Amino acid sequence: MLPAAPRHTRLPRWSATGRARYWLGVDGGGTQTRLRLAEATGRVLAEGRAGPSALGQGADQAWRHIQEALAEAAHGAGLPEAPDWADCAMGAGLSGAGVPAQAQAFLARAPLALALTLDTDGHAGVLGAHGAQPGALVIAGTGSVAEALDAEGQRRTVGGWGWLNGDEGSGAWLGKAAVRHAQRALDGRDRTGPLARAVWDVTSGRPDALLDWALEAQQRRFASLAPLVFAHEHEDPAAQALLADAAQELAVLAGAVDPSRQLPIAWSGSIADRLAPRLPPALRVRSVAPQGDAMAGALLMVQHTLLNEMPA
Numbered sequence: 001m002l003p004a005a006p007r008h009t010r011l012p013r014w015s016a017t018g019r020a021r022y023w024l025g026v027d028g029g030g031t032q033t034r035l036r037l038a039e040a041t042g043r044v045l046a047e048g049r050a051g052p053s054a055l056g057q058g059a060d061q062a063w064r065h066i067q068e069a070l071a072e073a074a075h076g077a078g079l080p081e082a083p084d085w086a087d088c089a090m091g092a093g094l095s096g097a098g099v100p101a102q103a104q105a106f107l108a109r110a111p112l113a114l115a116l117t118l119d120t121d122g123h124a125g126v127l128g129a130h131g132a133q134p135g136a137l138v139i140a141g142t143g144s145v146a147e148a149l150d151a152e153g154q155r156r157t158v159g160g161w162g163w164l165n166g167d168e169g170s171g172a173w174l175g176k177a178a179v180r181h182a183q184r185a186l187d188g189r190d191r192t193g194p195l196a197r198a199v200w201d202v203t204s205g206r207p208d209a210l211l212d213w214a215l216e217a218q219q220r221r222f223a224s225l226a227p228l229v230f231a232h233e234h235e236d237p238a239a240q241a242l243l244a245d246a247a248q249e250l251a252v253l254a255g256a257v258d259p260s261r262q263l264p265i266a267w268s269g270s271i272a273d274r275l276a277p278r279l280p281p282a283l284r285v286r287s288v289a290p291q292g293d294a295m296a297g298a299l300l301m302v303q304h305t306l307l308n309e310m311p312a
Contacts, residue, residue, distance in 0.1 A: 008103055008118040020089035020115055020306065025298035026066055028053030028094040029121055030142035030163070030172070030219045033062075035069035036295040037077055040089075042303070047295070048072030052220065054143070055096030056162055059105040062094065086113035091301035093124020093294045095143055098160060117305040121294055122147035122157060128297030129266040129290035136258045137290075138250055141269030142223045144170035146257035158257040163219040169249035171271050174229050175222030177242050179214050186210065193236040198228045230274060246271070247278035254283055266290040 022045075025036040033053040037045045050068035053061065067082070074082040096102045097120045110116055122145040126137040136148040144167045145160030163172040178199050185196035186207055202225065203213040232239040250272060254265055265286050267276060276284070 008097070008107060008116075021087040022083045022089070023299055023302045024070065024088055024090040024092075025124075025295040025302065026053070026069070026090060026092040026094070027121055027124060027294035027298060028055075028062060028066070028092065030054040030057065030095055031223065033065040033069045034293075034295055035066065035073050036299060037070070037073035037083075038299060042299070046073045046076030048074075048076065052142075053094055054219070055094055055099065055102035055106055057096075057219070059102070059109050062106055063109050066092070084113075085111035089115035089117075089302050089306055091117045091119075091124065091298035091305070093119055093121040093298045093301070095121045095145075095160075096162075097121070098157065099162075115302075115305070117301045119301060120145070120147070120157070120160065122160060123155065124297035124301060125268055125294040126155075126266075126297065127300045128292035128294050129268065130264065131291045132297075132300050134263055135288075136254065136263045136265040137268060138254050138257070138265065138272060139268045140169050140171075140246075140250055140272035140275065142171050142219060143167040144173070144250070144253065144269075144271075146253040148257045148263055150263070156257055159253050163222065169246040169253065169271065169275070170269075171223035171226035172219045173222075173249070174242060174246055174271070175225035177245070178225045178229055179210070179217075179222070181238050181242070182210060183214075190238065193238055194232040195228060195236045195239045195242075198232060199225060202228075226271065243275065243278065247275045250275060251280055251283055261286070264288045268293070 020040050023038045023040060027034045030052050033050045035048045048069035050065035053065045055062055071082045097118050122139055125139055126147040126149050129137045134149055134151045138146045143163055146158040148156045167173050181190055182196045182199035184190035185192045203210040229239045229242050233243055266288055
């Protein structure tokens with residue numbers, strides 16, 4: 001069972017199930033790109049990794065890192081070089097694909113010969129986590145989003161508004177909160193503790209340096225501070241409070257994406273994994289281990305596209 005229509009699908013005129021020699025499943029976020037290279041039979045050959053391909057960081061960067069991940073996977077599979085795009089069908093689950101302008105910029109730069117299905121990393125993730133069966137997924141890594149797929153194949157997305165004004169409970173959100181705490185500590189509005197000092201160490205500890213650091217920071221830079229919050233949770237009440245707030249934000253995402261409270265729910269991402277023990281008991285009872293990852297979901301998107309949406 002798969003939703004009837006992926007968000008963006010483009011098939012070359014020649015496209016047919018037997019013409020794509022390779023299937024590519026891509027999971028792209030704000031920190032890294034992961035690509036799974038498979039034969040058209042579905043047999044996995046290898047995987048590759050590269051830098052971020054979140055579309056909010058630029059379509060050109062996304063394509064560059066997808067190409068780098070493909071080259072690494074091809075090397076791992078023992079291929080002499082990366083496959084030609086004309087031999088590939090790619091499913092891409094990318095952060096930011098739900099923003100029309102960002103998705104169109106990515107599609108405009110796609111190789112014309114490539115059979116391409118584009119959707120969000122959340123959608124690819126929920127497909128992989130539940131094997132395309134009904135379920136919910138909360139992702140919290142560099143960013144955060146929740147996605148659900150019900151028994152009728154209808155999807156629901158909550159969150160994923162981006163690191164500037166959303167992505168609650170994510171690494172970037174925690175990093176921004178840590179910077180706010182460090183600023184307040186410099187002012188004397190918060191108690192100076194280990195977390196504030198750790199942020200000062202990163203930013204030189206002067207008000208002007210901290211301000212410059214924050215003004216120049218992007219999603220990944222803020223997310224790089226999240227480990228400091230976890231590192232000081234046992235000695236700093238401020239860190240404990242931030243982690244409690246983050247766990248609550250993820251619980252709110254889970255409740256909003258499945259108001260029925262009936263779907264099995266999986267969790268994905270480095271922050272979600274570390275916050276799992278802090279989740280409410282009712283959520284932990286419904287939690288299940290993911291059957292697969294977002295790359296597996298992206299390969300399911302490829303399969304669905306080639307089998308169900310080929311031109312006549």
